[in-house]
Amino acid sequence: MLLFKGDNFMSITQLKSGSFRAEVYCPKEFRKEFGLTGERFRGTRITEKEAKDLEELFNSYIKFAKSGHIIPIEKKNKQESQSNDFLFKDFYKHYWLSEYKNGRTAKCSNRVPTRATVLQTENIFKCQILPIFGDYTISYLNENKQLVVRKLNEIAEEYANIKTVKSYFNQIFDLAEFEEVIEVNKIEKALRRVTDVKKQKIKAQKNFKEEALSVDELNEWIQAFESELINGSLIFMDYLLFHLTLKTGIRKSEAYAFQWKHVDFKNNFLYLVQSLDKEGNIKNTKGNKKSKIPLPSELSDLLLKWKNSQLIELKNMGITFNDEQFIFTYTNDDGKVNSKVHIDYLNYRLNTMKRKYPNLAKLNPHKLRHTFATLACEGGANIDTIQKALTHSDTATTSVYINTNMYKVDPTAYESFEKRMKETE
Incomplete structure (x- = not known):
């Protein structure tokens, strides 16, 4: 909106942000006294009404100036002039x-x-x-x-x-x-x-060693999970979640996002293509990588056992089971069954286990990743191989892609991890 009022050029313009900018032309002879560096008073306000009020204020300056009265900007805290002084x-x-x-x-x-x-x-x-x-x-x-x-x-x-x-x-x-x-x-x-x-x-x-469990500390955790499963205090799904995150080195948000369509039992692969955000929404994996992860036979057996059990559980609840089904689900606080697990689900399970077995070393999901990496390294895997297994973005130059843009992870890291664990048996 452009207006001419007497000798004054005025405008109120709506900006892309939705706010309104007021401009009033100031005669050249008064600019120095007002401290203006340009030819106009300018100010931005949230609403059009506020911008019009500011425009009137600018005009009052000029009116006073023409009558021989200058209101120095400095004396009235810049009097809403070219400064827009928002909090x-x-x-x-x-x-x-x-x-x-x-x-x-x-x-x-x-x-x-x-x-x-x-x-x-x-x-x-x-x-x-x-x-x-x-x-x-x-x-x-x-x-x-x-x-x-x-x-x-x-x-x-x-x-x-x-x-x-x-x-x-x-x-x-x-x-x-x-x-x-x-x-x-x-x-x-x-x-x-x-x-x-x-x-x-x-x-x-922080010391890197402190960010990973030793083999003995890890074995104590594994034994605790075994004991809780045997005595019926731990559900099989939680047992599987612990072993899956430990033995693949994946992030907890990636584990939560697995659906049965991502498990290739025939060729023993897991397809890591998505993760969950803090609100349980599906999003891309960190670094937007899609990974093809070798599935150890032990994990394959656990997954197959859980798949059969989950099928029966859902059928009893009247829920159709298919490959779109998420592997890890629970009943949320609102009573909704078969919901994707909460972002801190694994943290809660580890904390519960630690309270029950206070002598266990401190552990959280991220520390499981460090543990996987450390033990794989001790088992003979090189750093590049481990970084690929963890899908870290700083190994892009050594990445090996197949024709489906699937990031194929060298099985050596997983084999080295298993090798290191077996050395203590």
């Missing part, structure tokens, strides 16, 4: 968040985030960013880099994922620059002075 929390809520949800904030990717990722991001702002920066204005923070760096370094002392906080923070100011809330993002270079203190401390405290 950080308001700019996040009304501008950045919607852009982020549509994949338009990252510099190197326009991928739309999943709902689970959005919830995680909102939680980072709620817990880490907004309590500290929410009540500052965008322009104030942009002009006070030392304050921003000091506050972020304080967060980094307690929060390991400061890299993500820095990224989101910079995206806020990139968007503020685009929306002309600030002239230029002065925060970006300053963020280099924020270091990942907490993460480095955690890394320094």
Whole structure:
């Protein structure tokens, strides 16, 4: 919308973000007194009504100036002039968040985030960013880099994922620059002075050996699962889940996503093509790899036994069994049967076992992956082979693909793991 009122050029423009920008032409003779660097007053507001109010304010400046009264910008906190001085929390809520949800904030990717990722991001702002920066204005923070760096370094002392906080923070100011809330993002270079203190401390405290069970510690866990299965305190599906994640080195989210169509009993292969997110939705595997994993005979026997048992259980509940059936299911908190297992299902089972057998070494699903890798290495597998088995992305140059783009994993890693385990028998 373009208007001419007297000698003044005015406009209110709706931006792509949905907000409204007000512009009013300022006569050349008054610009210096107002501290304008351009020929117009500019300001952005969330609603059209607010933009019209701002436009009227700009016009009042010019009216006073023509009558011989200049209102210096500095004396009225820049009087809503070319600065758009939003509170950080308001700019996040009304501008950045919607852009982020549509994949338009990252510099190197326009991928739309999943709902689970959005919830995680909102939680980072709620817990880490907004309590500290929410009540500052965008322009104030942009002009006070030392304050921003000091506050972020304080967060980094307690929060390991400061890299993500820095990224989101910079995206806020990139968007503020685009929306002309600030002239230029002065925060970006300053963020280099924020270091990942907490993460480095955690890394320094960790020892790779401590991230994996020894053979003796692992055998104690295996024996505990055997005992619980025999005495009827452990269901067979949980027994299978433990052995499957241990002896293939896969992530728990990948194990949860297996359907019977992914098991090739005839040729003894597992097809790893998907995983589950935190809300139980199917997504691609990490790195978007599709892997063809050799299936040890012991695991094949366990899977076949569970398939037959699950078929009977579902039939008794009136549920049709087919190859689309997920291998690992449970009755959720809402009473829904045959639901995909919760993201922390395996964690809960391991914690329950640890409480019952307090002398067991500490264990979590990720530590199972480390254990698989360590014992496979001790059994003779080389690093490249193990990295392929774990589907790590930093071995792309050594990847071996077949004509279906299926990432074929060398069976040596699994054989080496079994070899190392048998050395203690």
